[in-house]
Amino acid sequence: MAVIGLGAMGSRIARRLLESPYEVVVWNRDETKAAALVELGARFAATPALAAQGADVVVVMVSDPQALRDVTEGSEGVAAGTTASTTLIQMSTVSPESVSRLASTLPAGAGLLDAPVLGSLAEAEAGGLTIFAGGTRSAVARCTPLLSALGSVLHVGPLGAGTAAKLVANATLFGTLGVLGEAVALARGLDLSPESTFSILAATPLGAQAERRRTAIESGEYPVRFTLSLARKDADLIIAAASACGADLRLAAAARSWLAEAESEGGDRDYAEMLARIVATGSRA
Ligand SMILES: NC(=O)c1ccc[n+]([C@@H]2O[C@H](COP(=O)([O-])OP(=O)(O)OC[C@H]3O[C@@H](n4cnc5c(N)ncnc54)[C@H](OP(=O)(O)O)[C@@H]3O)[C@@H](O)[C@H]2O)c1
Known part of the structure; x- marks a missing residue:
């Protein structure tokens, strides 16, 4: 083979x-x-x-x-x-x-x-x-x-369904990271402590994802597994596929914009760095 x-x-x-x-x-x-x-x-x-x-x-x-x-x-x-x-x-x-x-x-x-x-x-x-x-x-x-x-x-x-399935799966991945990042940014902006923030998230549908990403969010260290450039490419594929079939994916477009912003600071970094980009917006100047 x-x-x-x-x-x-x-x-x-x-x-x-x-x-x-x-x-x-x-x-x-x-x-x-x-x-x-x-x-x-x-x-x-x-x-x-x-x-x-x-x-x-x-x-x-x-x-x-x-x-x-x-x-x-x-x-x-x-x-x-x-x-x-x-x-x-x-x-x-x-x-x-x-x-x-x-x-x-x-x-x-x-x-x-x-x-x-x-x-x-x-x-x-x-x-x-x-x-x-x-x-x-x-x-x-x-x-x-x-x-x-x-x-x-x-x-x-x-044939073709495998590709469709992958785009659907990644739409959930990017959307979930985007919502998680925005929830943490809001919590920071509203002066909730990190402890409280993650206890609150544990009680929500994002609980498992918040727990999984907590160390990276708190340390700011995101080991590279799947690059931002590849993830943004996938977000583009998702949006193009949605547009071709008439599905109105506004959240996917928002997640794509976070990925693209993070990519502009280095596309070889891990895609979860989109969290760092979003969370930083909750810090007061
Ligand atoms: N990394 C993950 O966690 C992950 C998870 C699931 C799915 N995927 C998907 O799996 C695929 C591969 O991802 P990866 O992380 O392995 O990416 P990668 O490390 O960047 O590897 C990309 C591969 O594509 C080759 N390539 C790129 N442009 C080419 C061209 N014009 N002609 C010939 N070869 C070319 C590269 O060759 P060179 O070495 O010569 O550059 C390399 O072999 C992507 O579609 C990605 O979205 C990745």
Whole structure:
């Protein structure tokens, strides 16, 4: 099998697959990121097409719709190395249109699943991701043993449904962080102590999220797991998808604006830094 894209998530996915009985061929634009995996037994291919050639399954995990086009299309892209006996598992968070476009580039008979994931670095390392799979029942069944090495597979519908599911899940994630940040900012502005603030939040629907984020909010330290740039990209995907289907997502737009503001101070920082940005507005000058 082949893994295309060895960033924070793709490298962890490749590592887990190397621990299973699969032979793994890898490709990444920045070749240096493959070195540790090659030491563990992976083979590096010179292009995505060469990685896909001869692989029964190709996993793609890159940043966004443009990156997906760059690694799958053209003479060196995955599609050029794919045959009717290949199954492509697209795990990047992209748009529904990206998935349809990808389907149109593959040769007739090739299998395709869209299977983006919920969970971050720790879950990817431990095989604890939630995988939203979109595709035919038979394609999902065929890929489930392999995907089970990465997490739990939730078959959410036909091709494209996995991507739709991921956008829905992330809409809840960003909205929840935005509401949490604003609640803490308001509490600060109204001179409630941190102790009182978190006891109040514990009694609300945000209780679990407040508890989970408390240390980061109080210390101001947000270890990088999922970058602000990727989260803002996802917020853009959510808003574009909502606009295409006519859903009126005002809260998603507000969360997107917080993400974009935080991103303007450094997009490589963790997306939860949006909390720091919001909470700071509750501090008196
Ligand atoms: N991090 C998380 O917690 C998390 C959780 C769930 C889902 N996701 C999603 O998973 C995907 C990967 O996230 P990540 O955190 O692994 O991101 P990342 O560390 O930034 O890695 C991005 C990957 O995409 C590649 N890439 C970007 N632009 C490219 C291009 N034009 N051509 C070829 N390759 C390109 C990068 O290659 P180079 O190394 O050469 O730059 C790298 O392999 C994203 O869609 C993200 O939204 C992330």
